[in-house]
Amino acid sequence: MFKQLWCLVLLVLLSGICFARSISENTRVRNLTAFTRLWGYVRHWYPSDEAQNFDWDRFAIYGAKEVSTARNDRELKVKLYDLFRPLVPQLQLYSNNVPEPVPSDPVPGRVKAFWQYSGYENTGNPSVYMSIRTNRPIKIRNYEDYDLAWTTLMPKLAPITGNEPKLRITFRVRKLAADSLTTYLYAGFAGNVVEDSLSSEGWNVKSYELVSQGDNQEPLWFGMSYFNCLQLDDIKIEQWAEDTWQSLFETGFEDESPSCLPRGFNLNYLPNRGVRGHRVDIAVEDSPEGKLLSIHKSPPDQEFTLGLIDRIFEEEIPWGELLDKPLVRGLNCSFPLVLQCDDKRTYPICDPTALSDLSTKMTNIDIDDRGNRFVWLAGIIKYWNELQFFFPLFEYDYLDWEAELPKTLKACIRATDWQDYKLVLRRLMCKTEDGHAFLTDRSNNGDRPPFNAILLDGKWIVSKDVSDPPAVPPGSEVLKMNGKPFARLMREALPYYYSSNRETTALRLFQSQLSPYPDSVATFTFRTPDRRRLELSLPFARYEGWEWTVPNQRVVDHRNGILYLNLCLLSDDELAAAMPQILAAKGLILDLRYYPSVSYDIISQLLTKPDSLANTYIKRYIRPNEELTRLYEDTPTWGLQPAEPHISAKVIALCSRQSQSYCESFLAALQHNKLATLVGQPTAGANGNVVMTRLPGRINAYWTGMLVRNPDGSRFFTNGVQPDILIQRVLADYVEGKDPELNKALEILNANL
Numbered sequence: 001m002f003k004q005l006w007c008l009v010l011l012v013l014l015s016g017i018c019f020a021r022s023i024s025e026n027t028r029v030r031n032l033t034a035f036t037r038l039w040g041y042v043r044h045w046y047p048s049d050e051a052q053n054f055d056w057d058r059f060a061i062y063g064a065k066e067v068s069t070a071r072n073d074r075e076l077k078v079k080l081y082d083l084f085r086p087l088v089p090q091l092q093l094y095s096n097n098v099p100e101p102v103p104s105d106p107v108p109g110r111v112k113a114f115w116q117y118s119g120y121e122n123t124g125n126p127s128v129y130m131s132i133r134t135n136r137p138i139k140i141r142n143y144e145d146y147d148l149a150w151t152t153l154m155p156k157l158a159p160i161t162g163n164e165p166k167l168r169i170t171f172r173v174r175k176l177a178a179d180s181l182t183t184y185l186y187a188g189f190a191g192n193v194v195e196d197s198l199s200s201e202g203w204n205v206k207s208y209e210l211v212s213q214g215d216n217q218e219p220l221w222f223g224m225s226y227f228n229c230l231q232l233d234d235i236k237i238e239q240w241a242e243d244t245w246q247s248l249f250e251t252g253f254e255d256e257s258p259s260c261l262p263r264g265f266n267l268n269y270l271p272n273r274g275v276r277g278h279r280v281d282i283a284v285e286d287s288p289e290g291k292l293l294s295i296h297k298s299p300p301d302q303e304f305t306l307g308l309i310d311r312i313f314e315e316e317i318p319w320g321e322l323l324d325k326p327l328v329r330g331l332n333c334s335f336p337l338v339l340q341c342d343d344k345r346t347y348p349i350c351d352p353t354a355l356s357d358l359s360t361k362m363t364n365i366d367i368d369d370r371g372n373r374f375v376w377l378a379g380i381i382k383y384w385n386e387l388q389f390f391f392p393l394f395e396y397d398y399l400d401w402e403a404e405l406p407k408t409l410k411a412c413i414r415a416t417d418w419q420d421y422k423l424v425l426r427r428l429m430c431k432t433e434d435g436h437a438f439l440t441d442r443s444n445n446g447d448r449p450p451f452n453a454i455l456l457d458g459k460w461i462v463s464k465d466v467s468d469p470p471a472v473p474p475g476s477e478v479l480k481m482n483g484k485p486f487a488r489l490m491r492e493a494l495p496y497y498y499s500s501n502r503e504t505t506a507l508r509l510f511q512s513q514l515s516p517y518p519d520s521v522a523t524f525t526f527r528t529p530d531r532r533r534l535e536l537s538l539p540f541a542r543y544e545g546w547e548w549t550v551p552n553q554r555v556v557d558h559r560n561g562i563l564y565l566n567l568c569l570l571s572d573d574e575l576a577a578a579m580p581q582i583l584a585a586k587g588l589i590l591d592l593r594y595y596p597s598v599s600y601d602i603i604s605q606l607l608t609k610p611d612s613l614a615n616t617y618i619k620r621y622i623r624p625n626e627e628l629t630r631l632y633e634d635t636p637t638w639g640l641q642p643a644e645p646h647i648s649a650k651v652i653a654l655c656s657r658q659s660q661s662y663c664e665s666f667l668a669a670l671q672h673n674k675l676a677t678l679v680g681q682p683t684a685g686a687n688g689n690v691v692m693t694r695l696p697g698r699i700n701a702y703w704t705g706m707l708v709r710n711p712d713g714s715r716f717f718t719n720g721v722q723p724d725i726l727i728q729r730v731l732a733d734y735v736e737g738k739d740p741e742l743n744k745a746l747e748i749l750n751a752n753l
Contacts, residue, residue, distance in 0.1 A: 023071055025413060031067040031076050032377065032409045034327040038080060039063065040385030042088055045323055045624055047113040047133045047339050050350045051087050057696050058362040059083075060378035068374075073331055086354035092334040098324070099334060106319055106340050111135045111310075113341040114317045117621040118271070119705045120390035120691055124304065126276055128689050129618065129705055132269075134311045135341055137261070139304040140268060140276045149279040149297040150225035152186075154266040155237055155249045156310060157220060160212075165190070166240040167220055167248075170207040173198060176229035183230070187222040188273075191215030198224075217632070218272045224295065232293040253291040256284040260343065261308055262293055268307035277305045313620060315628050323624070337623065367696040376412050376421040379695040383425065384408070386693050391432065392619050392707040393717050399431055418697070419516055426496040429701065433718055435500030435660055435686020438702045444515040447540035449522060452548040453478045453486075455506035456731060460486055462526065463734055466547050471536055473528050475735030480525035489513075501718045504657040504684045511548070529735045546594045549658045551739070561586030562749050563649075564742070567602075567666075568594040575602065579645070587749035588649045589742065590670075593656040593680060595663050603666070604643035606651065606675045611640035613672040615716070616688065617707045638669060650752065651676035652745040655723055660684035664708075667721045672711050677748065680727050680741045683720035 043056050063083050070076040077093050084091050092099040113136050119129030124141035132138055160167070167189050175183065178201055185196040185206060191213030198204060210220070220237065224230060237249040249264070256262055262284055268277025279302070285294040298305065317338040324334045340347045369375050384405055387394075394401060408428045415421040422439065429437040451465040451472050460478040465471055478486045493513035499505045519540075526534040546568050555578050556564040563585040565578070575582075575598050582588065590602075603611070616637045620628040653676040655667050664687040670676040688706030695701055710716045725748075727740050 023069065025410065027071065028068050028413060029406050029410045030328050031070050031079075032064060032381075032413075033406050034076060034080065034331055035063050035067045035083075036381045036384060036405060036409070037325070037327045038084060038333055039381055040388060041323060041325060041333060041624065042084060042091075042335070044385065044389055045115055045337060046088055046335060047115055047136070047337075048087070048346045048350065049136070049341075050346075050355060052133070052136075054087065055359070055362060057367050057378060057382065058365045059358075060381045061365050061367060061372070061374045061696060062362045064377040064381065065374045077331065083358070086350060086358045088335050089348050089350060090335050093327075094332055094334070095330050098332075101320065101322060104320065104336070104340070107347075110340040110342050110347070112316060112319070112338050113346050114338040114622060116312050116315075117390065118312055119392075119618040119689075120386065122386070122691065122693065126274060128274055129691065130271055130312050132309055132312055134309075134316070136308075136346070138269065138307045138309065140278070140307050142279045142298070142303060142305055147279070147300065148226055149228075150223060151268055151277045151280045151282060151295055152221055152223035152270050152275060154219055154221040154270065154309075155235070156264050156266065157237065157248055160190075160220075160239065162239075162241065164212050166209060166211045168207060168209045168238045168240070168245060169220065169222055169236070170205065170238075171222075171235040172203050172205055172233045173224075174203045174231050175201050175227070176231060177201070179228050181226045181228065183227045184225045185222070186224070187220075188218060189220040190218050215272075221270055223275075227295070228297050230295040231287075232295060233289075253284050253293055256291055257343075258286050258291065259283050261306070263343065266307075266309040268305055269309045271309070271312045277307055280305050282306070313628075315620070315622055317622055325624070368698050370418040370697050373413070373415070373421075375696045376415060376418075376424075377409065379421070379425060379697060379699070380408055380412050380428070382695060383428070383693055383701050386691070387432065387703060389621070389624055390619075390691070390705065391434075391703060392617075392688075393432070393434065393704065395707070396715060396717060398433070401431075404428060404431055422516070422699070423496050425695075425701070429703075430495060430498040432703065433498065433500060434704050435504060435684045435718075436688075436690045436702055436704045437499070439699060440702075441515075441699045445517045445540070446515075446542060447520060448511055448514055448543055449524070449538040449540055450543070451538075453510040455490070455509070456729070456734075460490060460510070461731065461734060464548050466543065471538065472524075472526055472534070473530075473735075474737060475529045475731055476526040476534065478524060479527055479533075480523075482523055486524075500660075500684045500686045501657070501720075503681065504660075504686075507657055549594045549656065550591050555581065557581070558589075558746060560750060561649075561753060562589065562746065563587070564589045564591065566591045567596045567598050568592065570598055572598050572601070582647060582649070583645055585649045586753045588647070588651045589745045589749070590651060590653045590676065591742075592659055592663050592667055593654050593741070594658050595660065596666055600638060600640065600666060600669065601643065602647070603638075603669050603673075603675065604640045605645065605647045606670075607640060607642040607673060608646070609642065611636055611638055611669060611673055613637055613669050613711060615668060615672075615709050615711050617709070618705075619707060637665065640669070650749060652748060653678050654741045654745060655680040655683055655721060656741070657681050657684055657720070659721070660686050661688075661690075664721055668711070671721060671724070677725065678721065678723040679725045679744050679748070680723050682722050685716060685718040685720035687716065 067079050070079050113133050117131050121127045121129040121131045124139050183198040187194050187208040189210040192210045194208050234252050238245040238247050279298045281296045281298045321337050322334050323337050326332045411424045415424055450467040451462050453460045454463045462472050462474050462476045480486055497509050497512040499508050521539050523537045550568045554566050554569050567590050614634050614636050653670050655678050664683045687708040688704045690702045691705040693701045708716050733740050
């Protein structure tokens with residue numbers, strides 16, 4: 001009897017395995033494609049409170065596994081409903097007949113909750129990008145190693161009109177207990193900021209008048225920093241009009257609910273300045289004197305500060321609008337883009353039992369299990385969606401990102417291990433041609449051999465050896481690595497480490513492809529410039545990126561009044577110490593062939609009129625893949641002003657395909673404002689603040705979140721800043737140790753000084 005029962009159980013198990021295997025790879029890819037798209041739409045565009053307090057990484061792992069076993073669209077539809085209905089009660093999945101929208105008239109007193117994106121911010125850390133749900137609280141991550149508190153309050157006022165409007169803000173504030181901190185008070189409006197302090201106990205009445213300085217994007221705000229416990233009351237805001245102060249806003253918090261955030265304010269979030277509150281708790285509280293606003297420094301173990309903002313721009317979604325999108329051919333999804341909300345929550349409220357059951361099913365999932373294929377798939381799901389909606393450079397229409405999804409999912413299904421999965425992910429990242437696209441992993445090998453190799457005229461050439469003395473003559477051709485043909489290794493690595501353009505990739509590929517190398521030594525075979533064959537086992541060590549690109553010199557006096565400044569090594573303090581030499585120089589050579597280690601203050605010292613470079617833009621969205629009208633495109637990126645002491649020397653700036661990001665902004669400002677002649681190669685064409693996406697498995701993917709263009713609006717991406725004088729390096733430059741960019745700069749200055 002026992003044998004019969006065991007055989008029956010075994011038969012059932014085997015039939016289940018065969019049943020699972022009967023699902024074709026194409027069906028699994030189709031199922032995963034539908035899930036990926038629905039995951040992205042709900043994660044980034046459904047504005048309910050429940051969706052924001054949900055573990056989306058675990059859900060991606062769990063959902064990918066669930067849909068993988070669907071045999072057909074009917075089963076897929078059932079599984080998608082089971083997965084998403086607990087989060088999105090109004091979700092509709094359909095094939096042909098579009099479902100009738102469910103009418104939902106707004107309840108009096110409720111307002112709209114919908115997503116607004118200015119770029120994409122996904123960590124809760126301070127950023128130039130903003131991702132908010134209108135009229136809903138947001139979580140702002142506290143710095144682990146920073147203990148001081150600050151807060152901001154922005155009253156919700158009607159638009160301020162008039163010529164050079166003047167506002168006055170008055171309030172009472174007090175410290176609850178004596179401490180050694182001097183509390184700083186701030187108030188700002190339209191580019192005008194005042195600063196004050198508070199050191200004594202007891203109520204203090206503060207009043208500040210602010211006249212517009214022309215920045216119409218900055219509303220009135222005020223704030224405090226460096227405190228333990230404060231109380232705030234009797235806030236009044238007035239505008240000077242018709243020779244008198246006219247009231248715009250007034251509150252003593254008497255109509256507020258205790259233990260709640262105050263109504264009528266945006267809290268801990270200043271969109272125009274990128275300032276967010278830190279380590280602070282705010283709530284209305286009762287006191288013997290009546291209700292007031294309590295502002296406390298939060299405990300050190302509190303991960304987030306709570307912020308509140310009604311919106312970051314004026315565009316909005318009308319009541320009743322639905323997101324209606326295809327998931328795969330023959331299956332579409334629909335759900336509301338805008339929900340009703342009040343001070344407490346969004347509506348409709350999800351079924352708490354169904355949501356709890358779903359969360360329970362995901363409890364035991366280890367999101368860092370690198371041996372779990374569904375952890376790999378979750379990484380693809382998350383990364384693909386963030387770029388699908390927020391990567392600003394797809395506007396150049398060079399890549400069908402939609403088509404990359406099923407191809408990448410199929411490759412991920414076929415991946416054999418964690419390293420294989422990372423190659424799949426890297427290949428997808430490289431398709432973007434984003435020079436910022438980078439994958440960090442704690443298991444990466446950060447060590448390198450003591451030389452760099454670049455692709456020159458079809459051969460891999462040693463550009464530099466930093467050993468002392470050099471082990472490999474520069475200009476040598478690299479023939480083999482660990483007995484394998486080196487050129488073939490580089491060709492095989494190219495799809496996984498392509499960076500921005502072919503020239504930049506040729507400079508970086510050798511170093512980049514070593515990141516998964518498992519050993520600390522490698523054997524290389526070289527052909528030296530004098531045709532000798534050289535085989536060396538070279539140890540790996542940690543090197544700085546600049547070592548392969550710029551000299552290990554900071555300030556060099558080349559006589560005749562010519563001074564070389566290596567801005568990739570100098571600190572601001574070292575630059576300040578060299579200022580007497582700089583001011584006395586007739587010609588300056590600024591080395592910007594890698595990444596600047598100094599601030600842009602030196603540009604201000606070169607200016608004779610305000611910096612006018614306007615070449616960056618952050619895209620705005622309230623619907624997927626529909627950019628809003630661009631505003632303020634002519635606003636200067638840095639808007640630097642001339643500063644003293646003025647530097648009057650003639651300036652040459654050196655650039656290369658290794659010049660990237662901040663370095664490109666630096667070079668563009670010099671060129672646009674006619675402050676320097678650029679000598680070298682085009683830059684990398686990879687500029688704009690990056691976004692970091694944390695992926696399951698404890699790896700991070702980086703990508704560009706900002707649109708950067710040339711000053712005339714033309715394409716900068718992958719093209720870079722173009723030099724005024726182009727220098728093309730040849731083999732002899734490496735063999736003979738020449739620096740052709742520096743030599744050209746010296747030639748120009750010596751001929752013109």
